[in-house]
Amino acid sequence: MKLLYGALALLLPVCAQTTLIRNATIYTVSHGTFKGSILVRGGKIVEVGEKVLPPPDAQIIDATGQYVIPGIIDCHTHIAVDGNVNETSVSVSSMVNIADVLDPEDPSIYRALAGGVTTANVLHGSANAIGGQTVVVKLRWGKSAREMLFEGATPGIKFALGENPKRRGNPPESDGAPARYPATRMGIEDTIREAFNQAKAYKAEWDDYHAAVERGRPPLPPRKDLKLEALKEVLEGKRYVHVHCYRADEILMILRLADEYGFKVRTLQHALEGYKVAKEIAAHGAGASTFSDWWSYKVEAFDAIPYNAAVMHKKGVLVSLNSDDAELMRHLNTEAAKVMKYGGLTENEALAMVTLNPARQLGIENRVGSIDVGKDADFVIYDQPPLSNFAKVQKVLIDGRTYFDRDQDLITRRAKDLEKQKLLEKEKEGGD
């Protein structure tokens, strides 16, 4: 561990440092692909172009023959969470917050980083009709939980429809206590409605209180209820709703329910039947974050097709591809490549599905998602074209700092093996 952090400390140049990545093939995603250089100062991109003059103080990363893309953004992950990702006990668990249990030392973070992911939407699980609060993080490996939070990103909340939240025995019946309601899709809608009815009343209570304070005659304040507070924020547009869903009917249900209660669904997560109702999704303004080709693992995933992302995209839905899985998270670039095969999207459209599109879905496109002047210097450098199966991540930068370096990693690995052997032997000797 000591070694690990030591190596990291060596990797991290000072923040105000100027860095030039030169002679790379740059996939800006926003404005084309070309051979050129990127100048970074103070963690931000200050210049991108075919010819950039290196300032005298710049640290040079020579990327001749290499490929640079914006840092990959995963719109759906559950890594870096301590304890259960589901608060399974209740059907509305909006009082819990993933931000409270981030584990910045989860090795999955480093592995995802090594796969080119720089930003991730860390979600509560899908066991609850209304789940917990969610956060966007940058994978600043070695930093604290708070330092990993994506500054200023709108927090979210997880909803879930279909089989997971209605599963009977989740949690199981115990000590004569009945199984959790709901047990049907109808019940899920009812649960969400009931929660928002409560949230509306709660919001009205607080609005009245604030109005009274304005008038100078404040009564006693109402009780602050963390469960309803999060839903009040949804009604006020201060918290994004990310809805786990599969089937077309439940997608339509949640969009209509949101319209009725006056909030927006920010993203439909999975949305494997999104292709059936793409027009309606686009009309609501929801994004869809889906799998490339992962299906039939449960009944509600039987109607999925690999063309889902491309079809929704062509119908005007903002589409991203996510991992929902610590392993898949390490090669989202090849996940993106699949939409070229299934649906004939361009290389740029494919890349956008793991960079600029998820950035827009998470409302952070002013900071990340493409290689543009003024944005954060979050990059992945590959040795092969990024959508190739043979592409290996060479370096990953976040805010202009190198957080993963393949060469360094190989050296550190050997050092860690030695350290481990030493400790094993020490323990053996001391154990008698």
Added chain:
Amino acid sequence: MGLTRWLAVLTIPAALVAQRRSAPQTVVIRNATIVPVRGPVISKGSVALRDGLIDAVGAEVPVPPGAWVIEGEGLTVYPGLIDAASSWGLPSNLGAGNGGRGGRGASNPPPAHGPEDRPASTSWLRAADEIQPSDPRLERARNAGFTSAAVFPMRGIFCGQGALVNLAGDKAGDMVLAPSVGQFVTMQPAGAGFPASLMGVIAYVRQVYLDAQHYTLLKAAYARDPVGMRRPDYDRALEGVLESKRILLPAHRRVEIDRMLRLAAEVQQPAILYGMHEGYRSTDLLKKSGVAVLVSLNWPERPKDTNPEESDSLRALELRDRAPSTPAELAKAGVPFAFYSDGLDQPRDLQRAVRKAIDAGLSREDAVRALTLAPAQMYGLADRLGSIEKGKIANLVVTRGELFDEKTKVEMVFIDGRRFGAPPEPARPAAGGLVTKEER
């Protein structure tokens, strides 16, 4: 003369039992090495105890007429050791456990549906009211040199209020030094119902403090003018939380230390963190926060009967290697810390655990302080406990050899000036003879 009398007492089989109240009220230990903890070591000095208090300490102390004198040649006198978080003397089933809604009496409480049901909470429970002077662990702890402990109900989330108690007394009431020293909090999800996850527990803790704030507001308003106002519902869980001077929060890993420091700041409670096995790499956080911490003496060890083909992760190996260096690192950084037994109660295990910290760089002086004055200070009782000073409670441990040494023997302890003898020597097995229970 005095020594012979004492020896006579020691040979009585019931030496472990304290003298009754009829015993002399004044005791002088003379010609011993005195480690007062506050102030320099006196290499040949005396301590006089009278009426349960320390009457005098110094190189020369007059022996009042009628005093019992203990010749302290070869003995070292320390303040009695304090376990900074313990369940010694408490019934094992004290508290809510993690089965649903808090409360005694309800053997099968229904699972909680949310924070409003106050799951796994018995914040109103007072350890001071539940002391069992007959707990056999008290004697074992005394044999290891402990004279006091901060004892807490440790089951549930808001487990209850701890008390600082002496580890001997005729009745429970005699043993209590301070009835309410803090609320013991764990991050254990409830066994059934809400909360079922760590994030649920944290949300619950947060909601409880919001509710406590609101409750206080309502109660004050009602007290001012009850006419025309619906009375606030009495909430014993909130009452218990509001009564607590400080909270004890669990944190072993650096990530947990960071998390719990933020939680304590958020709910605006004075806090003590307990656990600390990764304290060795968290001194920066702790130093900055200014909180005091309790270091568990139950060091992580290689699990027994593991698959020999598999080796542990580097992280696990480093933790086991470095955890005992935590106290030394904390001392170096100036973070106030005390030790707690964390499930250990055998004298040998406790001694060995402290020795491990000393082997990993902790000075003896700091080790003694972490078991005496440091916990007394943390709980605000340093004016009466934790060092050998005139006027303080007469809790002492007397050893032959330096405390925590392999061959050191705890000769006796004094609690409120009453003497408790050493544990019996384990009988040597005669050739081909029986092995005593202790030796097996």
